[in-house]
Amino acid sequence: MKFKKKILCIGAGYVGGPTMAMIAHKCPDYRVTVVDINHERIDAWNSSELPVYEPGLAAIIKKTRGKNLFFDKDIAGQIKENDIIFVSVNTPTKTFGAGAGMASDLQFLEKTAREILKYSQSSKIIIEKSTLPVKTALAMERILSSAKGKISFEVLSNPEFMAEGSAMKDLENPDRVLIGSRETISGLKARKELVEIYARWVPKEKIITSNIWSSELSKLVANAFLAQRVSSINSISVLCEIADADVSEVARAVGLDSRIGGKFLNAGIGFGGSCFKKDILNLVYLCRFYGLPEVADYWESVVKINKYQQERFILHILSTMFNTLAGKKICILGFSFKANTGDTRESPAIYITRRLLAECADVVISDPKAMGNAALDLADEAGEISYIKNPYEAVQGCHAIAILTDWDLYKKLDYKKIYQSMVKPAFIFDGRNIIDHKKCFEIGFNVYPIGKPGLSHFKNQPGI
Numbered sequence: 450m451k452f453k454k455k456i457l458c459i460g461a462g463y464v465g466g467p468t469m470a471m472i473a474h475k476c477p478d479y480r481v482t483v484v485d486i487n488h489e490r491i492d493a494w495n496s497s498e499l500p501v502y503e504p505g506l507a508a509i510i511k512k513t514r515g516k517n518l519f520f521d522k523d524i525a526g527q528i529k530e531n532d533i534i535f536v537s538v539n540t541p542t543k544t545f546g547a548g549a550g551m552a553s554d555l556q557f558l559e560k561t562a563r564e565i566l567k568y569s570q571s572s573k574i575i576i577e578k579s580t581l582p583v584k585t586a587l588a589m590e591r592i593l594s595s596a597k598g599k600i601s602f603e604v605l606s607n608p609e610f611m612a613e614g615s616a617m618k619d620l621e622n623p624d625r626v627l628i629g630s631r632e633t634i635s636g637l638k639a640r641k642e643l644v645e646i647y648a649r650w651v652p653k654e655k656i657i658t659s660n661i662w663s664s665e666l667s668k669l670v671a672n673a674f675l676a677q678r679v680s681s682i683n684s685i686s687v688l689c690e691i692a693d694a695d696v697s698e699v700a701r702a703v704g705l706d707s708r709i710g711g712k713f714l715n716a717g718i719g720f721g722g723s724c725f726k727k728d729i730l731n732l733v734y735l736c737r738f739y740g741l742p743e744v745a746d747y748w749e750s751v752v753k754i755n756k757y758q759q760e761r762f763i764l765h766i767l768s769t770m771f772n773t774l775a776g777k778k779i780c781i782l783g784f785s786f787k788a789n790t791g792d793t794r795e796s797p798a799i800y801i802t803r804r805l806l807a808e809c810a811d812v813v814i815s816d817p818k819a820m821g822n823a824a825l826d827l828a829d830e831a832g833e834i835s836y837i838k839n840p841y842e843a844v845q846g847c848h849a850i851a852i853l854t855d856w857d858l859y860k861k862l863d864y865k866k867i868y869q870s871m872v873k874p875a876f877i878f879d880g881r882n883i884i885d886h887k888k889c890f891e892i893g894f895n896v897y898p899i900g901k902p903g904l905s906h907f908k909n910q911p912g913i
C-alpha cells in the first residue's frame with residue numbers, strides 16, 4: 450500500500466507510544482513508525498506485554514500494529530525514510546553540573562538532533578513533542594542548520610498535554626492541540642502540514658497555533674498551574690485539620706465558583722509523575738536565569754508544599770501509632786503516582802515507603818499495575834519489603850494501611866474482611882481521601898484522612 454504521509458517518532462515512551470498509536474488509528478493512510486535506542490522497549494511494543502499501561506491503548510495497538518504502525522530499532526534507516534519526525538525523548542532534570550537539580554537535561558534531545566542531521570538525505574519537518582525549556586527550538590535549529598546542500602529542516606513545537614491514566618481519551622478528544630512555529634513562509638507551511646494531521650479527528654477550533662516560544666512556554670506553564678492547584682488545596686488541608694474544617698467541603702464550596710472550577714482540588718499526599726516537579730523546577734531555573742528571583746520563589750513554593758505534605762503524612766503516621774513503627778507491618782495500597790497507570794516516576798509512594806523503612810517498619814506493597822516498577826524503585830532498600838498484589842492477602846497481619854494511590858479498586862474493598870485480618874488496634878491513613886471514612890470507623894478502624902477530622906476510638910486522642 451502506498452501511504453499518503455510517512456511519520457516517524459523518536460522515543461517510544463509514555464508519550465511517543467500512545468500519541469503515535471492514536472495518529473495511526475485516526476489516519477490509516479499514513480505510515481507511522483516509532484524508534485527508540487532502548488531495544489527492550491521496542492521488543493515490548495511488538496509483544497503482547499506492552500511497556501506502557503493505559504486504558505484503551507492495547508486495543509488500538511492491536512488494530513494498527515503491523516498495518517500502519519510499526520515499532521523499529523533502525524533509527525538511521527527510519528530517519529532517512531520519513532519526512533515528518535516527532536521527537537519525544539525524555540528530558541529529565543539535570544543531575545550534574547550547572548543547573549543540577551533544576552534545569553532540563555537536554556542531552557537526549559541534542560543527540561537526536563545530531564542523528565537527524567547525520568542521516569537525513571532530504572528536507573524534513575521536525576516536531577518537538579518533548580517538554581522543553583523556552584528557546585530550545587533555537588538550539589535545535591542551529592544544530593540542524595549545519596546541514597550541507599539543499600536539505601533544510603523546519604522545527605515546530607507541539608507539546609503534549611495528555612495525562613497518564615487517561616492518555617487515550619485525552620488524545621482522542623483533547624481540550625486543545627497547540628502548534629507553534631516560526632512565522633516565516635516555510636514555518637507557516639510546516640505548521641499547516643501538522644494541522645492537517647490533527648484535523649483528521651480534532652475539531653479545527655481546538656487546534657490552536659502560536660509563535661514557537663509561546664508554544665514551548667505554554668507547556669511548562671500549564672503543568673505549573675496544575676501542580677499549583679494541588680499545592681494550594683494541600684496547604685489549606687493543614688489549616689482545616691487545625692480549625693476543625695473539612696477540606697472536601699471547602700474545596701467544593703470554592704470549586705463551584707465558575708471562575709475557579711472544581712478540578713484538581715483534591716487534597717492528598719501530593720502530586721507525582723515524571724512531569725510536574727521537573728517542569729516547575731525547570732520554570733524556576735529559567736526565571737532565575739533571566740534574573741527574576743521573585744517569580745522563581747513563587748513557583749518553587751509549589752514544590753516545597755508538595756514535599757511538606759508528604760513529610761506531614763509520615764510524621765502523622767508515626768505520632769498516631771504511639772511514636773514507634775519499628776517492627777510494625779504497614780501495608781501500602783497503591784504505588785503508582787496516580788490511578789490507571791503503572792508509572793511510578795516521582796510517586797509520593799517512593800518517598801513515603803523509604804521513610805517508613807527508615808523507621809524500621811516492615812512494608813507490604815500492593816498495587817494492581819505498578820508492582821514491577823515499585824520493586825525497581827526500591828531495589829536498593831535493605832529494609833523488610835514484601836510485594837503482594839492481592840490487597841486482601843497484602844493486609845493480613847498488618848498494623849496499618851496507608852492508601853497512597855486513588856485506584857477505584859480501593860474504594861470498593863470489603864473493609865470488614867480486611868479489619869478482621871489485621872492486628873488491633875488497626876489504622877487506616879487515607880492519603881487520597883477516597884474511602885468511606887465513617888463506615889471504616891464503624892467497622893473498628895482508627896481512620897485518618899487528610900484535611901478533615903480523624904476518627905479515632907482512643908479516648909482523649911485528637912483526630913489529627
Ligand SMILES: NC(=O)c1ccc[n+]([C@@H]2O[C@H](COP(=O)([O-])OP(=O)(O)OC[C@H]3O[C@@H](n4cnc5c(N)ncnc54)[C@H](O)[C@@H]3O)[C@@H](O)[C@H]2O)c1
Pocket residue numbers: 459460461462463464465484485486487490524537538539540557558560561578579580581609610611612613723724
Ligand atoms: N509522561 C507524560 O505524561 C508526559 C506528558 C506530556 C509530556 N511529556 C514529555 O514528553 C517527553 C517524553 O516523556 P515520556 O514520559 O514519554 O518519557 P520516557 O522516558 O517514557 O520515553 C522517552 C524515550 O526516549 C528514548 N530516547 C532517549 N534518547 C533517545 C535517542 N537519542 N534516540 C532514540 N530514543 C531515545 C528513551 O529510551 C525512552 O524510551 C518528556 O519531555 C516529557 O516531559 C510527558
